[in-house]
Amino acid sequence: MAEQGARALALPEGWPAHPDPILALNRMGSFDWDLDTGLFSMDAQAHRIFDITPQEYDGRPESLAARVPGGEGTRLDALVAQAMKDGSENYGTYLRVRRRDGSLTWIHTQGHIRRDTTGRPRRIIGIVRDATEELNDSAGLQERAARDAARRQQTNVVQVTTAAxxxxxxxxxxxxxxxxxHGLARLGSTSLVLGLVEAGRIRLVAEGPSAASVPGTRVTRIDEPYPMSEAVRTLSPRFIESPEEFAERYPILWPHITDLNITSAAYLPLIAQARPIGGMGLLYSDRRGFTPEERDVLVALGSSIAQSLQRAMLYEQEKDLAQSLQQAMLPRTIPSVPGADIAVRYRSGYAGGSLGRDIGGDWYDLIPLPGACPGGAGRVGAVIGDVQGHDTHAAAVMGQLRIVLRAYAAEGHTPATVMARASVFLHELDTDRFATCLYAEADLSTGVLQVVRAGHIDPLVRGTDGSCRRVEIDGGLPLGLSAEFGSLEYPVCSMELDPGEALILCTDGLVEQPGADLDDGIRSVCASVTAGPDDVRELADELIGTAELRGGDDDVALLILRRRALAERQAVERIRQHVAPGDPEALTRARHTIGAAVRSLGAGERSDEIELVADELITNALMHTEGPAVVTLRVLSGPGRRLRVEVEDPSSALPRRREAGAQGVSGRGLLLVDRLTDGWGVEARGSGKCLWGEFEVPEPD
Structure with a gap:
């Protein structure tokens, strides 16, 4: 009810006053001098003081030459130059100006020099006022000088605090x-308390120095008899000009602050858009009372702080909205994949301090794929991508693209087909955005990776010795552009990941550094990976931490997949043989190699079965395709010792079972494979397919 009452109060028109009309009422004009462009902006009161119309003034200091005599201008320039040179923050002086009718009059100017982080002067903001009357009256010159100094100090408070x-x-x-x-020194107070309005109460959020607040007043109701509550409730400042007045008006509060030696206080409501958002109390121990000018300055100060608080609140709300939207578009959980250690991280560009709904289209994904070995390691698709732009539209496009790419991969399409279909989808989405992407399909039982790249940066691989290298992948156009230009060919790169090695996928926010070449950024990341911890989660935290320290407004998505090395299992053994079509001797050599390899690998009683299945798969590949066949034998690590035979060919046509009939001499190949193996299947590879069969074999003696 108290909150509703505070909101229902009618506000005086134009209250609280903006600092500009307060300066104008004190016959002060203001200026803002941009030292980079040379532009010198003045408000209406400053135009009147220089007796020049806006139409006559083009924003250049040179345009005031007709009003400022040469000697006066030279003296002012020297004063400003010296202040900038010796590091001063402020300067002030009296000088004469020539009015339109030719008469000379005195003005006083005061400026505050704003510098960048390197100390270089960038802007000067200040005031000008007519000083003719005070300088013509010599009898009251000393008094007016003191009053002028006080006014300068008060104006400084507003200027410096607003600048901060x-x-x-x-x-x-x-x-x-x-x-x-520094803030207390600027405000001239002994101590300060600051509170925010929350659900009809005032919660103190700051005090200075520490322990300046009164016990029991950390959270108070707006209708309680405290000065800050009154200021917020009535939307009017409360000025307490003496200890006696403080003790009389607020007997509950006064006994708790007597040790602070308070002689006066000012409690200001912080108002934004006609509603109270908080209150501020300034307590003084070296002054009694407030002049009208001091009250005006404090009201202007409260208005400036209220506007900054409101801007900060809106920024934090925008930030929360952007991060929530981004997180909603990313996978909520990452599935556990047998045979791999996974770590994913995302850093929002908000960490770099960007303003607005500056969210990006970076994403990662991990997709379980069909075709995992029974009881062994799985097959998984790893995705990293970045949609062009940094706004809510980019995040929305990213969410849709991630879902369809995940669906295409889960359907079992080849990596090249997954990328091509995703590009067509993005092109048909009726958006002007494109996306870079990298998709890696990993068989963790064999370590074989099929990698496709669409305009994205290359992946990195961390070796078992900790070294990191960049793997250059032939790529196609970014998603969306390849469909627009009719170039949907995405070459597939085959590589192998040994046990203990890690695949690192990231977006350009991790490697791009302002003013540095992309290759330099990649080398820097490789160095960080090499020096980083072995645990993939700790490594991911360290890489994101490095990006945080470097700053920047770009988002970062990171995915690390390490093929798990089982210490209790023997190392994976592999034998690979290339068989050319139309070369009987090549087929004969392959049979001899396979026979010798199967016996050397300790297949025992199953040696003949393995040789027969391998021969059948090779023969089918040579008979039914036009290219060569590549046969590979592996001993798989994992529960139970298994030997795997793989035969790759360049045809994407999948094999099918056929009834051979009583007199048929063909059609029994897949039946034979099905009977003799403990598991078999076919996998789409980027440039063809792979038929495989697995056999349980005894452990070696």
Whole structure:
């Protein structure tokens, strides 16, 4: 009810006042001088002081030459140059100006120099005022000089505090500006308390110095008899000009602050868009009372802090919305894959301090694929990608693209087909965005990887010795562009991942560094991987931590897949033989090699069966395709010792069972394979297919 009452109060028109009309009422004009462009902007009051119309003034200091006599201009230029040279923040002086009718008048100018992080002056903001009357009256010159100094100091408070708040992006940034030692010095107060309105209550969020707040007032209701509550409830400042007034008006609070030696206080409501968002209390121990000018300055100060707080709150809301949307588009969980250690990480560009709904289209995904070996390691698709742009549309496109790419891969399409179909989908989505992507299909039982790249950066591989290398992959156009230009060919690169080796996929936010070449960035990441920990999760944390320290507004997606090495199993053995078509001697050599290899690998009683199945698969490949056949024998690590025979050929046509009939001499090949093996299947490879069969064999003596 108290909150509703505070909101129902009618506000005076134009309250709280903006700093600009406050300066104007004190016969002050303001200026803003951009030192990079040379532009010198003045408000309407400054135009009147220089007796020049906006139409006559083009924004250049040279345009004021007709108003500032040569000697005066030279003296002012020297003063400003010296202030910039010796590191001063402020300067001030009196000078004469010539009015339109030719008469000379005195003005006073005061400026605040703003510098960048390197100390280079970038802008000067300040005030000008008519000083003729005060300088013509010599009798009151000393008094007016003191009053002028006080006015300068008060104006400085607003200028310097506003300049500091201009860099605040979060609520904590605003709190840090007003509560630290420098902030208290700028405000001229002994201590400070700052509270935010939450559900009809005021919660203190800052105090300076530490322990400046009163016990029991950390959270108070708006209708309680405290000065900050009154200021928030009535939307009017509360000025307490003496200890006696404090003790009389707020007897509950006064006994708790007597040790602070408080002589006066100002409690200001923080108002944004006609509603209270908080309150601020400034307590003084070296002054009594407030002049009208001081009250005006404090009200302007409260308005500036309120605007900064509101901007910070909106920024944090935008940030939460952007991060929530991004996280909703990414996979909620990563499946556990037998035979692999997986780590994924995502860093939002908000970590770099970007403003607005600056979310990206970076994503990762891990897709379980059909065709895993029974009881052994699985087959999995690893995806990394980046949709062009940094906005909600990019995130929405990313979510749709991730889902369809996952569906195409889970259907069993070849990697090249998955990429081509995803490109067509993105092109037909009626969007002007394209996406880079890398898709790696991994058989963790054999370590074979089929990798396709669409305009994305190359993958990295970390060896068992910790060394890291870049694997250059032939690629096609980014998704969307390849469909638009009718170039949907994506070459497939085959590589092998030995047990203990890790595949590292990332987006360009991890490797790109401002002012550095992409190759240099990749070498830097390789060095970090080499020096990083062995555990994939710790390594992923370290890489993302490096990106955090470097900063930047680009998102980062990271996926690390390490093929697990089982210490209790023997190393995987492999024998590979190439068989050319139309070469009987090549087939004969392959048979002899397979026979010798099967016996050397300790296949025991199953040697004949393995040789027969291998011969059948090779013969079928040579008879029914036009290219060569590649036969591979492996001993698989994992529960139970298994020997795997693989025969690759360049045809994408899948084999099918046929009834041979009573007199048929063909059609029994797959029946034979099915009877003799403990498991068999066919896998689509980027440039063809692979038929495989597995046999349980005895452990070696």
């Amino acid at each position: 708040l201009a860099h605040a992006r979060t609520v904590q940034d605003v709190i840090d500006v007003v509560k630290d030692t």
